[in-house]
Amino acid sequence: MDLKSNEPFWLIKNGLINSYPSLKTDEECEVLIIGGGITGSLLAHQMVKDGYKTILIDRREICNGSTSATTSMLQYEIDVPLYELIGQIGKEGAVASYKACAKSIEDLGNICSEINSNAGFTEKTSLYFASKKKDVEWLKKEFDARVEANFKVKWLEAADIEEMFDMKNTFGGILSEEGASVDAFCLAHDILDFNTGKGLQVFDKTEMKSVKYFKDHNIVTTTAGQKIKAQKLIYCIGYESQNLIKEDFVELKSTFAVVSEIDTDHIENLSKTLFWNTDEPYIYMRTTDDGRLLIGGGDEDFRNPEKRDKMLDKKEQEILKTLKKIKPDYDFYTDFTWAGTFGETRDGLPYIGEHKDFANSYFVLGFGGNGITFSVTGMEMASAFMKNKKHLLTEFFRFGR
Ligand SMILES: Cc1cc2nc3c(=O)[nH]c(=O)nc-3n(C[C@H](O)[C@H](O)[C@H](O)COP(=O)(O)OP(=O)(O)OC[C@H]3O[C@@H](n4cnc5c(N)ncnc54)[C@H](O)[C@@H]3O)c2cc1C
Numbered sequence: 001m002d003l004k005s006n007e008p009f010w011l012i013k014n015g016l017i018n019s020y021p022s023l024k025t026d027e028e029c030e031v032l033i034i035g036g037g038i039t040g041s042l043l044a045h046q047m048v049k050d051g052y053k054t055i056l057i058d059r060r061e062i063c064n065g066s067t068s069a070t071t072s073m074l075q076y077e078i079d080v081p082l083y084e085l086i087g088q089i090g091k092e093g094a095v096a097s098y099k100a101c102a103k104s105i106e107d108l109g110n111i112c113s114e115i116n117s118n119a120g121f122t123e124k125t126s127l128y129f130a131s132k133k134k135d136v137e138w139l140k141k142e143f144d145a146r147v148e149a150n151f152k153v154k155w156l157e158a159a160d161i162e163e164m165f166d167m168k169n170t171f172g173g174i175l176s177e178e179g180a181s182v183d184a185f186c187l188a189h190d191i192l193d194f195n196t197g198k199g200l201q202v203f204d205k206t207e208m209k210s211v212k213y214f215k216d217h218n219i220v221t222t223t224a225g226q227k228i229k230a231q232k233l234i235y236c237i238g239y240e241s242q243n244l245i246k247e248d249f250v251e252l253k254s255t256f257a258v259v260s261e262i263d264t265d266h267i268e269n270l271s272k273t274l275f276w277n278t279d280e281p282y283i284y285m286r287t288t289d290d291g292r293l294l295i296g297g298g299d300e301d302f303r304n305p306e307k308r309d310k311m312l313d314k315k316e317q318e319i320l321k322t323l324k325k326i327k328p329d330y331d332f333y334t335d336f337t338w339a340g341t342f343g344e345t346r347d348g349l350p351y352i353g354e355h356k357d358f359a360n361s362y363f364v365l366g367f368g369g370n371g372i373t374f375s376v377t378g379m380e381m382a383s384a385f386m387k388n389k390k391h392l393l394t395e396f397f398r399f400g401r
Helices: 009-014 038-049 082-089 091-114 133-148 158-165 184-196 238-243 305-310 312-326 368-386
Strands: 027-034 054-057 073-075 125-129 153-156 173-176 179-181 201-203 208-213 218-222 227-235 251-260 273-277 284-287 293-301 334-344 351-355 358-365
Touching (some): 009 334, 027 038, 038 184, 073 091, 073 273, 082 091, 091 184, 091 368, 184 201, 218 358, 238 334, 251 312, 334 368
Parallel strands (some): 125 273
Antiparallel strands (some): 284 293
16 A cells, blocks of 8 residues: 555544444533543543443544554653653652553553453563663663662663664663553544443533533533533543643643554564664654554654644654664555654653642543553542542642642
């Protein structure tokens, strides 16, 4: 196939898996989830499991936000290295954040089995490699921090990387046992489908326009004028939360991804590992379960979608130039190229918790390269919030930290 598209690969690959009705009547529920990407779907799964009458709404079709664009690498490794995060927030919070992401990978695997998902969840190792000689020093420091925190890691020399993955021009790296990949678009659909069978109500093309906050409940009014009375709101609106929350808490970035034609034979030795490097911005790479090579990177400050999309060709060339450096003998044939927006925070951590301006509400905003694993952690944190229980990570993921 020689077709190029600005549409994310997952949307084209999966098509319209499920379409839901828009909201046409007033409703009442215990929990209203706003946002139907991977985060909202996971939170809906948790709330239904906890026994709450739950409604989920999305202003677009389900999963047409950043969940359709993601490369879905599931890593315990946060964008900010562990040794640096320890320096920023202390050992307890840093190690707990890394451990939570590791647990999330396992939890997500269990959810995929529980709901019998077709999303291709596959456990993989993860290689974080030095792209410059000068990065080796701090990457070894990072390796030591991970060993001390009991992560299952191994240091690979450049020659080992070349032998295992046929990758050149690297300077060594950390190979981690814990990692996985999944099709997040398909998974979110599967989760919602499973839970509608258990009483979850899903409405797409239903936009939250305004909210009135009361002492023990809130009333959401949609753009079409329907009202939903809910005891609690869970905001899972991704990067669009920037329009809602006054303070500056996240920096929006554009990131770019390229996927090859199906080429199973030549990428066999890459298929069990996730890759990312020490460049700033870093590139990230994995195979898909239908035998393609998927590479992302080239991050830029987000200005507007038009400017972002105009950079597609240039960014594709940039990403493929990096690939050529590490795999000079590999011929990459592009099938799809697309761009997506994501949020970056100073400490690489998400914002999960309450906000003083929003009563009876909880935010699960899993930003950065670990957006998905953070959202999984958000499930147990939101569950604790509903039961008025404390969670160890509340302090580290809170607004105003
Ligand atoms: C190219 C790319 C690569 C990435 N790679 C990775 C990766 O490898 N690993 C990883 O973990 N993460 C990765 N991320 C990040 C990850 O994709 C995101 O963290 C994740 O998709 C966020 O999901 P979400 O459900 O929170 O947000 P979204 O998918 O954006 O969903 C939010 C939803 O809220 C809805 N919404 C917003 N406002 C309203 C409203 N007022 N009323 C109703 N609905 C509303 C939107 O329509 C949208 O569907 C990547 C992102 C991109 C773009």
